[in-house]
Amino acid sequence: MSFLTPAKKLPFFIFDNLIIRTATLNDMNSIYSMGFDAWGDGLELSTYLLSCNRSEKYKKGTWYILEQDGYLLSSVICYALPSISGVSTIGIGSLSTPPDKRRNGFARSLLNAVTTEYYNRFQTRAFILFSDINPDYYKISGFEPLPDPLQKKEDTTCMVHCNNIDLKIIIESIKNNDILYF
Numbered sequence: 025m026s027f028l029t030p031a032k033k034l035p036f037f038i039f040d041n042l043i044i045r046t047a048t049l050n051d052m053n054s055i056y057s058m059g060f061d062a063w064g065d066g067l068e069l070s071t072y073l074l075s076c077n078r079s080e081k082y083k084k085g086t087w088y089i090l091e092q093d094g095y096l097l098s099s100v101i102c103y104a105l106p107s108i109s110g111v112s113t114i115g116i117g118s119l120s121t122p123p124d125k126r127r128n129g130f131a132r133s134l135l136n137a138v139t140t141e142y143y144n145r146f147q148t149r150a151f152i153l154f155s156d157i158n159p160d161y162y163k164i165s166g167f168e169p170l171p172d173p174l175q176k177k178e179d180t181t182c183m184v185h186c187n188n189i190d191l192k193i194i195i196e197s198i199k200n201n202d203i204l205y206f
Contacts, residue, residue, distance in 0.1 A: 027105065027106055027204055027206075028081065028084040028085065028103045028105075028115070028206055029084060029103065029104045030084060030085055030086045030102075030103070030104065031085070031086045031102035031103055031104045031114050031142070032086075032104065032142075032145075032146055033046050033086055034046070034088070034138070034141045034142070034145065037137070037141065039090075039133060039134075039136075039137035040133050040137075042090050042091065042092050042097065042130075042133065043090070043091045043092065044088055044089070044090055044091075044134065044137050044138070044141075045088065045089060045091070046086065046087065046088060047087035047088060047089050047099065051087070051089055051096065051099075052076070052077065052087070053073050053077075054096050055087060055089065055096065055099040055120075056072070056073055056076035056077070057069070057073070057122070058096070058098070058099055058120035058121060058122050059118060059120040060072055061123060062120070062156075063118075081206070082101065082118075084103065085101035085102060085103045085117070086101065086102045086103075087099060087100070087101050087102075088100050088101075088102065088134065088138055089134075090130055090133060090134040090137075096122070097121060097122070097125055097128075097130040097134075098119070098120065098121040098125075098130040098131045098133070098134040099118070099119070099120055099121075099134070100116060100117070100118065100119045100120075100131075100134055100135060100138060101116070101117045101118045102114050102115065102116055102117075102138060102142070103115035103116075103117070103206060105152065105206075108150065108193070108194050108197045108198070109193045109194070109196070109197040110193075111149045111150050111186070111190045111193055111194060112146070112147065112148050112149050112150070113148070113149070113150045113151070113152060113194075114139075114142050114148050114150070114151050114152075115151075115152050115153070115206050116135070116138070116139075116151055116152070116153040117153060117154070117206060119131050119134070119135055119153075132161075132164065132165060135162075135165050136165055139151050139165070139166075139185060149186055149187070149190050150184055150185065150186035150190055150191075150194060151167070151184070151185040151186065152182065152183070152184050152185075153167065153182075153183050154177065154180040154181065154182055154183070154205060154206070155167075155169075155180060155181045155182075155183055156179060156180045159181045159183060162183050162185075165185065166185045167183040167184065167185040168183060168184055168185070168191065169181050169182070169183050170182045170183070170184060170195065170198065171195065174195065174198050174199065176205075177205050180205075
């Protein structure tokens with residue numbers, strides 16, 4: 025995972041009357057706990073949190089949280105990926121919401137806000153994620169699955185959000201160089 029680097033930090037901002045900010049060290053256990061039911065792999069919570077806190081991959085990203093009145097509603101990690109044939113790219117991962125707050129649109133609000141802000145502030149042209157849920161969830165936010173022959177990892181779908189011209193460039197580039205899972 026040496027290709028992963030933290031994405032440029034977005035400033036604190038308001039989206040749909042909710043606060044979006046860069047996560048602090050004090051937020052991390054709450055962030056990791058949001059995904060425990062999905063990614064805990066049968067571990068005890070304390071063991072899972074220790075593993076997350078030691079994760080080099082998680083340390084290489086920039087974490088954002090969506091909050092209201094001090095309560096964390098959703099989180100996401102962003103990575104600056106190497107440009108793909110000149111197309112600036114952000115990798116998105118670990119989008120999660122606490123179980124008791126799911127199905128309220130918080131994760132989608134955070135995802136849409138972060139992609140919009142990166143596009144507007146840094147002219148980021150493409151966003152890539154690996155979906156381990158039904159890809160239709162991300163299609164609502166403009167992500168499209170790469171064609172089946174380019175899907176290289178089982179149990180996940182590589183998806184891209186960009187304009188049609190950049191999508192063609194990315195697909196052609198990935199045909200020659202596999203996109204690395206993150």
